Amino acid sequence: MSDIVLEVDGLVAGYGTVTVVHHVSLSVPRESIVSIIGPNGAGKSTLLKGVYGLVDVSEGRVLFRPATGDEVELTGLRPDQITAAGINYVPQLANVFPNLTVLENLEMGAVLSRETMDERLEVVHELFPLLDDRRQQRAGTLSGGQRQMVALGRAMMTDPELLILDEPSAGLAPQVIDEVMDLLVEINRRGVSILMVEQNARRSLAMSDLGYVLETGRNRLEGEGSTLLEDPAVVDLYLGG
Ligand SMILES: Nc1ncnc2c1ncn2[C@@H]1O[C@H](COP(=O)(O)OP(=O)(O)OP(=O)(O)O)[C@@H](O)[C@H]1O
Ligand SMILES: [Mg+2]
Numbered sequence: 362m363s364d365i366v367l368e369v370d371g372l373v374a375g376y377g378t379v380t381v382v383h384h385v386s387l388s389v390p391r392e393s394i395v396s397i398i399g400p401n402g403a404g405k406s407t408l409l410k411g412v413y414g415l416v417d418v419s420e421g422r423v424l425f426r427p428a429t430g431d432e433v434e435l436t437g438l439r440p441d442q443i444t445a446a447g448i449n450y451v452p453q454l455a456n457v458f459p460n461l462t463v464l465e466n467l468e469m470g471a472v473l474s475r476e477t478m479d480e481r482l483e484v485v486h487e488l489f490p491l492l493d494d495r496r497q498q499r500a501g502t503l504s505g506g507q508r509q510m511v512a513l514g515r516a517m518m519t520d521p522e523l524l525i526l527d528e529p530s531a532g533l534a535p536q537v538i539d540e541v542m543d544l545l546v547e548i549n550r551r552g553v554s555i556l557m558v559e560q561n562a563r564r565s566l567a568m569s570d571l572g573y574v575l576e577t578g579r580n581r582l583e584g585e586g587s588t589l590l591e592d593p594a595v596v597d598l599y600l601g602g
Contacts, residue, residue, distance in 0.1 A: 364390055364391050365389065365391065366390070366392075366425065366426055366522060367388070367412070367423070367424070367425055367426075367448075367556060368387075368388050368389075368422075368424045368426070369385060369386055369387045369388070369421070369422075369423050370386050370421055370422045371384045371385070371386055371421035371422070372384070372385045372386070372411050372418060372421035372422075373418065373419045373420035373421055374407055374408065374410070374411030374416050374417060374419070374421075375407065375416065375419075376407075376416060376417065377417065380419070381407040381578050382407050382408050382411055382578045383578045384421065384579070385404075385408055385421075385575065385578070385579065385580055386421075386580060387556075387580070388571075389523065389554050389556050389571075390570060391428070392549070392553075392554055393549075393555075393569075393570035394545070394546075394549050394555045394557070394568055394571075394586075395555070395557070395571045395572070395573070396558070396562075396566055396569040396572045396586065397409075397558045397559075397572075397573045397575055398560075398562040398565065398566070398572065398575070398599055399574055399575035400598075403575045403576055404575060404577070405575055406453055406527050406558065407578075408575065409525050409527050409556070409558060411423070412435065412525060413440055413443055413448070414435065414438050414439050414440045414443050418436055421436070422434060422436050423435040423436050425443075425446055425447065425523070427446065427447050427522055428522060433446045435448075444471075444519055444521075447522040447523065448521055448522070448523045448524075448525060449516040449517075449519050449521040449523075449524055449525070450516070450524075450525040450526075450527075451512045451515075451516050451524070451525070451527065452527050453527035453528045453531060453558075454531075456509075456512035457500040457501075457512050457515070458500060459499065459500050460499060460500075460501060462496065462497050462500070463492050463495045463496050463497070463498055463499075463500055463511055464492075466500050466515050467482060467485060467492065467515055467518055468518075469515065470514075470515035470516065470517075470519060471518045471519040478518075481517070481518045481520060484517065484520075485514045485517050488514070488544065488547065488548065489513070491507060492510060492511060495507070505532050505534075505537070506533050506540060506541060509530075509533065509537075509541055510544070513529070513541075513544065517548065517553075522552075523553070523554040523555070523556065524548065524553055524554070524557075525557070526555065526558070527558050528557075528558055528559060528560055529541055529542075529557060530542065530559060530560070530561050530564070530565075538564065542564055542565075542568060545557070545568070562600055563590065563599075563600050565586075566586040566587075566589050566595075567586060567587070567590060568586070569586035570585065570586060571584070572584060572585070572589040574589070582594060
């Protein structure tokens, strides 16, 4: 068993004829947290979408190595096939169904047998007790932080080995950011690897085993989260001097 759960190797991705991600490579060690930071428009979301089968990939490979079973080449697979392989993804925006209740949102997370559904609901409700309390409330009437928990809970319904998260703290109040980040650490402690994009560079690097800095669609810097936090270039550009 390799200790790398996800390997992105020279990925080139974009929208039709527009290339946004240029030969980007990264690795996610098994059961680690890895953050990608970089300026607006650097291609961070596009990179995640390339991994999850949502945009055109013209070169490079994405390999997923589940804890048991064979390595899976994700390049060319559809998002539902990637989820079935053991990965789930939470997009930057529009990540809940606002007109559905909290419970319906969770149940939309996966096509599962009733028995498996109940088991997963139990796990998700244990992680996010609020989602149990608010099960009958429409997701669109929740606060931003509560909606983010619905989105994370829904992703956890498929029992993923790897979660891919696009700016889980976007738009949240500082105190709520702490709550969401603490939950991510708890999810990771339960053995789920996390690859996330974050604007909140200081907070995300501090909790990450590895960090990658992306600029204009290219790898710019990489290293241990704690090392990048002290890297003068990172401090200068992303941590406010
Ligand atoms: N659907 C699309 N069609 C064409 N170009 C797009 C599309 N989505 C994004 N782009 C372009 O791709 C580039 C990178 O966008 P992307 O959303 O990946 O950046 P990002 O690093 O996630 O930025 P942010 O920090 O603002 O979320 C931008 O120039 C953007 O205009
Ligand atoms: Mg983005």
